[in-house]
Amino acid sequence: MDIYKTIIIGGGPAGLAAAIYTGRARLRTLVLEKVATGGQLLLTDYVENYPGILQTEGGRLMETFLEQAQKFGAELAYGEVHDLRPNADGYEIVTGEETYHTLSIIVATGSSHRHIGVPGEKELWGKGVSVCATCDGAFFKDQIVAVIGGGDSALTEAIFLKNLCRQVYIIHRRDELRAEQILQERAIAASNISFCWNTVLEEIVGEKEVTSVRVKNVKTGERSEIALSAVFVAIGMTPNSGFLRPLVKLDENGFVLATHQMATSAPGIFVAGDVRSASYRQIATSVGDGVTAAMSVELWLENSGLIPALK
Amino acid sequence: MSANVKTFTSDNWDGEVLKSTTPVLVDFWASWCGPCRMIVPHVEALAEKYLGKLVVGKLNVDENPNVSGQYGIRGIPTLLLFKNGKVAEQVVGVQSKEQLAKMVDRHIS
Structure with a gap:
């Protein structure tokens, strides 16, 4: 043997x-x-x-x-x-x-990659929901996208996307980042990256492709909807x-x-x-x-x- | 690239994919996509394993955006399996050799 x-x-x-x-x-x-x-x-x-x-x-x-x-x-x-x-x-x-x-x-x-487990995530996988900005970012050139998470991967994805996309939202459940300091500096310096602090994703909306996300501020309980074309999940x-x-x-x-x-x-x-x-x-x-x-x-x-x- | 893996473009799409009487597996990819490279050996292995029963080919989404747009491809690698010109199955993202073989087996007797 x-x-x-x-x-x-x-x-x-x-x-x-x-x-x-x-x-x-x-x-x-x-x-x-x-x-x-x-x-x-x-x-x-x-x-x-x-x-x-x-x-x-x-x-x-x-x-x-x-x-x-x-x-x-x-x-x-x-x-x-x-x-x-x-x-x-x-x-x-x-x-x-x-x-x-x-x-x-x-x-x-x-x-x-961990999934968030919200409605729309599975259904719209490959239709605007992704875990790989370098793979799929190019499909969303000059569009609005979001990255979910606050660690190294989330910020790396956002920094990559800022050069391709019109606007990048970083949706993060806390009010501070875990990412490396150098990545934080780069993300904060980018004019087209905005942070949605204390915010959790509740639903990814779209029929054939992603059209918006529904989010909730965990501090105020306020709910809102953001129109966008893609969601990059980087939550660990x-x-x-x-x-x-x-x-x-x-x-x-x-x-x-x-x-x-x-x-x-x-x-x-x-x-x-x-x-x-x-x-x-x-x-x-x-x-x-x-x-x-x-x-x-x-x-x-x-x-x-x-x-x-x-x- | 293995000789058994064809190159599809917007020019040969109708004839080689939609009009094919044999099922066709299309790998939508781009040069800047790491995970696309990951599945190449497995796609090549499928082409060999199912030779004569399945046509296997790749379509570069950068060079043929009209084709990928037509099928709503917004994440790669995406694999579409066509039977008689219609999409019979779609998988998005990295797949193991076994997962891919199982997917093909569901459509080929």
């Missing part, structure tokens, strides 16, 4: 960083990716906070990560994990098409961790609980990146997680007598 030393589930920055290290440790490694290597990084127009690189495109940075992982021997396969169960040798990972066997696992599945992320239940302990929001060495509650299962509880969800922190998890895997395999010790 074909047994991997480690299988890394997820091919974003955390998973690929781990693969570079397990590859260099000469541990037979498989990176199992659901959709496309790069993860959230592929949705990023430009990256300027990754140390050592002044500015680059998300996609280009990802290509280098992948090339580097493959250079050191990591294999890549596409598949969505349906089941994960312990067996006599370690773990069995079942995807739609294959069953893989491995001694250890690094979970680097990241997170997905939800972890891709459902398949780990009940094997691995998760926090109350579904993120994977881990030690500083990235060990989870299950022996031989490690975690890295956005899916980990208390992660800052940056490319650099994900890379750090991935490297830590990879080194922990090597040590764990050694201590468990599954690979010869180095000395």
Whole structure:
């Protein structure tokens, strides 16, 4: 039977960083990716906070990560994990098409965009409701749009959209932003970005396409309607961790609980990146997680007598 | 790009998509769209897997805005599956290989 030393589930920055290290440790490694290597990084127009690189495109940075992982021997396969169960040798990972066997696992599945759950959001998805300004902004050139949220992603989306659209509203439930200071400065300086503070979205309105949103001021209770063409949702992320239940302990929001060495509650299962509880969800922190998890895997395999010790 | 994936434009749209007797899967994309690149290998795999049963092609929304406008495309990637010139199914956003294969299976015996 074909047994991997480690299988890394997820091919974003955390998973690929781990693969570079397990590859260099000469541990037979498989990176199992659901959709496309790069993860959230592929949705990023430009990256300027990754140390050592002044500015680059998300996609280009990802290509280098992948090339580097493959250079050191990591294999890549596409598949969505349906089941994960312990067996006599370690773990069995079942995807739609294959069953893989491995001694250890690094979970680097990241997170997905959270939905607001208001009427119209699902119905008008792809008809003016989006989670990707760089993808869909161009459809709304010279039009009025809104971004929902107050974190880094929301402001990054708004700053991208301000150059394309006539007017950008940032609709935020609180009266202060969580985003990086530099992003706040850029957004506030833009003449065509306006903030709707203490405001929640109640409905996205439209028949064939988005025509307006209904909002409510949570302080005054006042309701109003804003005519616009698109709504970009950036209210945070939800972890891709459902398949780990009940094997691995998760926090109350579904993120994977881990030690500083990235060990989870299950022996031989490690975690890295956005899916980990208390992660800052940056490319650099994900890379750090991935490297830590990879080194922990090597040590764990050694201590468990599954690979010869180095000395 | 795989030889099995066609390029659709406003010029060949009627003949290659609407008049096709075989079901047609159209991938609406643009060069500046990261998620569009994400699904390319999966779209290519579909073209190979369903060769002869399904025509697979891509339409650049930047170069053919009249076609994407006609179908109300306001988010990409959007995949439309045409049967006898009519839209039988639409999916918007990134999809895994499995999700795409399931979608096609629903329409192809």
